[in-house]
Amino acid sequence: MNTHHHGASSLHNINAEIEDALARAAENRAVDRLTALLLAERAPLPDLLTAATAMRERGKGTTISFSKKVFIPLTTLCRDYCSYCTFRKDPGQLGAHFMTPEEVLAVAERGRRAGCKEALFSLGDQPERIFPEAREFLRQQGFLRTLDYVAAMSDLVLEKTGLLPHANPGVTDHAALERLRESNASVGLMLENVSPRLMREGMPHAQAPDKVPALRLRTIEEAGKLSIAFTTGILIGIGETLEERTDSLFTIRTLHEKYGHIQEVIIQNFRAKADIPMAAHPEPSLDDMLRTIAIARLILGPEMNVQAPPNLSYSDFPRLLEAGINDWGGISPVTKDFINPEAAWPQISRLQVETEASGFTLRERLALYPAFVREERFSSPRVRARVDALADRDGYAAPASFAAGI
16 A cells, blocks of 8 residues: 555656756756656656747747758768668669759759759768769869868859858868858758667668767867857657657757857658668657657757758648747758658748748748857858848848849
8 A cells, every 4th residue: 555655656756846847947947868858758748848839939939930942962872871861872773873063053043043042962971982983973073072072062052043052961070161161151960869879780870880979979069160050950760769869969959058059950750761771660750759849949948949840740740830849941942852752842832821820920041040140250251241142130031132142
């Protein structure tokens, strides 16, 4: 009988702890690791969502942003074999490609005509390290490394179209980041997860030398030292634990506290695809996604821009707003999501209708968020000139600004 009573009182204590933690979060106090884990594992989802949306509202009001972008898949060749990826190809495989400067410009120009302001470069990691074909293509273009080529293509796009480049170049050293900073408004690298356990045999990063967490963290840190506005985030549902997710978010928070350069954190959900080793792996549920976004908001605080890709939640995407995001990421009116080709972008008009129906205002931003537009240190002079031409007084995208100055 006593044990029963003891069980009830300890449950009562946990519930009191959860309520206390949620109340602290609602007062805007960043949660610590133990609190975050308690909330992630035990808090009722509706309470968690309420706390997260209250925190978002304090930092962001009712504005939800997105960036109109064109997607430039610079190369699908990659030396990593992540077991959830459908983007990467080996030479000779259908879809294996390195874009020429002409192709890059043609796609960027289509984006410019459609009103895009951002050119998002996606590419495989260091393919020249394992494929002679990649080395040969780069040699013909006059480069040794893919990292040098993406910097040159960013230059070209900025110069010729006025779109603001945002490159996702993979693991990047200081020198390459310095070059990218000249022409990129922002740079991105998904941390994915901080746990080296995912590198083990049979885990998704076993054959992926560039997914070593320490290497990815070093790239994010180098970007901080160079004052590069940075995008990172976590990938959920690839075999990680709730604790590993939470630790990944705290690692991101710590880096941002040190350098102030992380402008957005993406919570991305794994999606099974027919042609990947993880085709039969279960996808995270919508509730799991909502819970993770809410925890991310409580860990990262009211000022951080927290984003979730709407196309990866299909028709459920408006519900992501309930978890504390304030950004939909890049949406393209001209190109598909090459990383998730099966998941179409919602039309921008639909995004607007759904966002407004949920009580928010949708605003178009640049590849550089308003708070970063206001800070000189985050842009090279060339990028700054272009940002100034594209931004309105609040630091968002000025209406119909894309034709100006080209």
